[in-house]
Amino acid sequence: MTVATGIISGVSIAHQRASVEQIETACARDERDLVEALLDHEGVREAFSLQTCNRAELYVVADDPDHGRESLSSIVADSPDEVVRELGHEESLRHLMRVACGLESLVLGEDQILGQLQDAYTNARAVGGIGPIFEEGIQKAIHVGERARTETAIDEGVVSLGSAAARLADEERTLADATGLVVGAGEMGTLAAQSLDRSVAQLFVANRTEEKAAHVADQIEADGAALDLDDLPEALSLADVVVSATSSPVPVLDREALATAGETLLIDIAQPRDATQAAAELPNVTHYDLDALESVTEATRERRQEAAERVEAMIDREFDNLLARYKRQRADAVIAAMYENAERMKERELSRALSKLDTDGMTDDQRAVVESLADTLVSQLLAAPTKSLRDAAEVDDWATINSALRLFDPSFDADDTPATLGTNDVPQETQYALASAVREHLDD
Numbered sequence: 324m325t326v327a328t329g330i331i332s333g334v335s336i337a338h339q340r341a342s343v344e345q346i347e348t349a350c351a352r353d354e355r356d357l358v359e360a361l362l363d364h365e366g367v368r369e370a371f372s373l374q375t376c377n378r379a380e381l382y383v384v385a386d387d388p389d390h391g392r393e394s395l396s397s398i399v400a401d402s403p404d405e406v407v408r409e410l411g412h413e414e415s416l417r418h419l420m421r422v423a424c425g426l427e428s429l430v431l432g433e434d435q436i437l438g439q440l441q442d443a444y445t446n447a448r449a450v451g452g453i454g455p456i457f458e459e460g461i462q463k464a465i466h467v468g469e470r471a472r473t474e475t476a477i478d479e480g481v482v483s484l485g486s487a488a489a490r491l492a493d494e495e496r497t498l499a500d501a502t503g504l505v506v507g508a509g510e511m512g513t514l515a516a517q518s519l520d521r522s523v524a525q526l527f528v529a530n531r532t533e534e535k536a537a538h539v540a541d542q543i544e545a546d547g548a549a550l551d552l553d554d555l556p557e558a559l560s561l562a563d564v565v566v567s568a569t570s571s572p573v574p575v576l577d578r579e580a581l582a583t584a585g586e587t588l589l590i591d592i593a594q595p596r597d598a599t600q601a602a603a604e605l606p607n608v609t610h611y612d613l614d615a616l617e618s619v620t621e622a623t624r625e626r627r628q629e630a631a632e633r634v635e636a637m638i639d640r641e642f643d644n645l646l647a648r649y650k651r652q653r654a655d656a657v658i659a660a661m662y663e664n665a666e667r668m669k670e671r672e673l674s675r676a677l678s679k680l681d682t683d684g685m686t687d688d689q690r691a692v693v694e695s696l697a698d699t700l701v702s703q704l705l706a707a708p709t710k711s712l713r714d715a716a717e718v719d720d721w722a723t724i725n726s727a728l729r730l731f732d733p734s735f736d737a738d739d740t741p742a743t744l745g746t747n748d749v750p751q752e753t754q755y756a757l758a759s760a761v762r763e764h765l766d767d
Contacts (some may be wrong), residue, residue, distance in 0.1 A: 329368050329384035329456055332391030333410035334399055335418065337378035338429050343405035343613050347595040348709055349379035349402055354443055357381060357398065360454040364397070366390030369454040371461065373422070373443040375512070376484060376594035377429045380422075382415055384456045391542070416460050416645060420638045423468030425477060429613065430487050430620045431627050432477035434666040435510055456669045459645065467641045474637070477630040483513030484616065488544065488566045488590040489522065491611060491619045496564060496588055498522040503545075504562035506555070506576070507569035508535040511592060513542070517568040520545050527558050531569070561586040566590045567597035650716035658709050665701045673697045 352360075354372040361370035361383050369384035381398055385391035392409070399407050410418055418427070423440050425432040444461050447453050453461070472478050492498060503523040505516045508530035515526055515538050526547040530536035536549035547703060550558055559565065559580050565587055569575055576598040581587065582605055590611045591598050603610035603754040677685070677693060685693075715723040 329386055329454075330388050330391065331382055331384055331410075331412045331415040331456060331460070332388055332395055332546065333380065333382040333397045333415035335378065335380045335408045335410060336354045336399065336402055336406055337380070337408070337427065338613065339427075339645075341402075343380060343594075343596065345402060345406050346377060346379055349399060350374045350594065354446040355450050358447045359450050360398065361394050362452060364390065364394035367394050368519050369457050369758075370448045370452040371443065371457050372452075373440060375439050376592060378422075378427070380421075382410075382457070384454065388412075413642075413646065415643050416464075417638065419460060419464040420467045420642060423464040424471040424634050424635060424638065425468070426638075427632060429553050429616060430484060431631060432471075432479075434472070434478055435483055435514075437465065437472070438510070441465060453488045456649075458672045461649065463641060463645045470637060470641075475630040477627055477634050479627070479630075483511065483514045484592045484613070485516075485566070485568065486518040487616050487619045488515050488568075488592050489518030491590055491616065492519065492553060492564045492566065492588060493522055494619070495609065498524075498564065500524050501563040502561050503527070503547075504529065504558050504565045505539070506530075506552075506565065506567040506597060507593065508532075508539045509568065509570055511568040513539050515568055515592070516540075516543055519564070519566065523564065525561075527562065529558055531557055531571075556580040556583075559587065562587065563592075564588045566592065568592050569597055571595075571597065574599045576600070576602055578605065581605055581608055590615075606764075654712045654716035657712050661705055661708060662701075665705055669701050682720070 336346060338346070341349070354374055355604055357372040358370045361367055361372075361381065364383075366385040366387050367383045367390065368386070371382040373380040381395050383391045383394050385394070390410075403405070419440075421427045423437055425434070428436055440461070440694075444453065444457075444465070447457070492503075498519075499522070501523045502525040503519045505512050505526045506529050507518065508528060512528070512530070516526065517659070519526055520543040523545055526543055527541075527550055528540045528543075528547065529535045529550040529552055530539075531552050533551045536551075540547060540549040555575070556579075559576075560583065562584070563586070565576075567576060567589065572595065574595075574597055576589070576591075578599060579599045581589070581598070581602045584607065586607055586609075588611075589598060591603070592613055593612070596612060598610065601738045602608065603612075673694065676764040677690065680689075680693070692739055712723070713718075
C-alpha cells in the first residue's frame with residue numbers, strides 16, 4: 324500500500340477577492356510549469372495547479388508545512404496580500420470539493436469547472452505532481468462534483484460563463500434581428516454560441532483554426548458561417564453582439580478593428596482578456612468583462628440556494644469520509660511498520676538468546692516459554708505508542724503521525740542495518756547476563 328503522508332498547503336486567488344487583472348497576473352504561467360516549479364522547492368513532495376478564467380490556485384504536499392507555505396509564497400509574491408487566500412490541510416481538501424461542485428464559481432454550480440479540474444489533475448500528473456495525498460483528495464473532489472450534478476439541481480438554469488454572457492447580451496440588446504459573433508471555439512465559446520443561437524438572427528464563429536470554428540457553427544441553427552481570425556475586422560463590422568472567449572495569451576480584438584465596427588456590445592469572458600483596455604474604452608463599444616457577470620448570475624444563485632445547501636451536506640459527509648481514510652492509512656501504516664520492525668528485532672535477538680541457552684540443553688516447553696516472553700515484551704512495549712498514534716489520528720495530529728512515519732519507515736530493510744548489530748559486537752558479559760535472566764525466568 325502506498326501511504327498518504329504529508330500536509331497540504333494551498334493558496335487561492337479568485338473572483339471573490341481579486342479583480343480580472345489580478346487573476347490574469349497570477350495565471351501568467353501554465354499549470355505544468357507551475358507544478359514543476361513547486362516540485363523544485365525543498366520538502367515539496369506533491370504539487371497541483373488549477374487555473375480558470377476566475378481563479379488561480381496552487382497546492383503542495385510537504386512534511387513540514389513551513390516548506391509548503393514558503394514554496395507557494397515564492398510563486399504568488401507579486402500578488403497583493405489581500406487577494407491571496409491561504410489554505411491549510413483540511414481547508415484545502417474541503418475547498419477543492421467546493422470548487423468541483425461549482426460552489427466557489429462565479430456562476431453557482433457551473434459545469435465547466437469539473438472538466439477544468441480533471442484537466443489540471445492530468446497536467447499535474449504528467450509532470451510528477453500527483454502522489455498519494457492528491458490522488459485521493461482530487462479524485463474525491465471530482466467524485467463529489469459529479470454527484471452534485473446528478474443528485475441535485477445545482478446546475479439548472481444559467482450553468483456557464485458562456486450562457487451567462489448570452490443572458491447578459493439579451494438583457495442589454497434586442498437580439499431578434501441582431502447579428503452575433505463568437506470569437507473562440509473552445510468550451511466556453513461553444514456554450515456561448517449555443518446560447519446565442521436561440522436569440523440572434525445570424526451568428527458567426529471565428530477561431531484561429533477555421534476547422535474548429537466550422538465544427539461549432541455546424542451545431543447552431545441560425546444563419547452564419549465559420550471564420551478564421553484573419554476575417555475578424557470584416558466580421559466585427561457586421562456584428563451587433565460579440566462574445567469573445569479565446570485562450571490566446573495576447574489580445575485578438577485590436578482597437579482599430581473595433582473602432583470601425585459601429586455600435587458593438589462586447590462581452591469579453593476570456594482569460595486573459597481578448598480586448599485591450601484601449602479597445603474596450605472606445606465610445607462605440609459597450610464593454611463587459613468577467614466582473615460584470617456578477618449581476619447576471621445573482622438571480623441564478625438565489626434559485627439554486629436550496630440545491631447548494633444539499634451539496635454542502637454532501638461535501639460534509641464526503642469530507643469526513645476522506646479524512647477518516649487518510650487517518651486510517653497513516654496510523655495503520657505507522658503501526659504496521661513498528662510491529663514489522665519489532666518482529667524482525669525480536670526474531671534476531673530471540674535466535675541469539677536461544678542459541679546461547681541451547682548449549683546447556685533446552686526442552687520444547689522451555690523454548691516455548693522464551694518465545695512467549697519475547698512476544699509479550701514486543702506487545703507490551705508497542706501498546707503505548709500504538710494507542711498514541713491512534714489517538715493522534717482521531718484528533719488530526721498530523722505532526723505526530725508524520726514524525727512517527729519517518730521514525731518507523733515502512734520501507735525499512737533489516738539487511739541495511741549496520742554490522743554493529745551483529746552478535747560478535749555485543750559484549751560477552753552482556754550475552755551472559757541476558758542468558759542468565761532468561762534462565763531465571765524459566766526456573767520460575
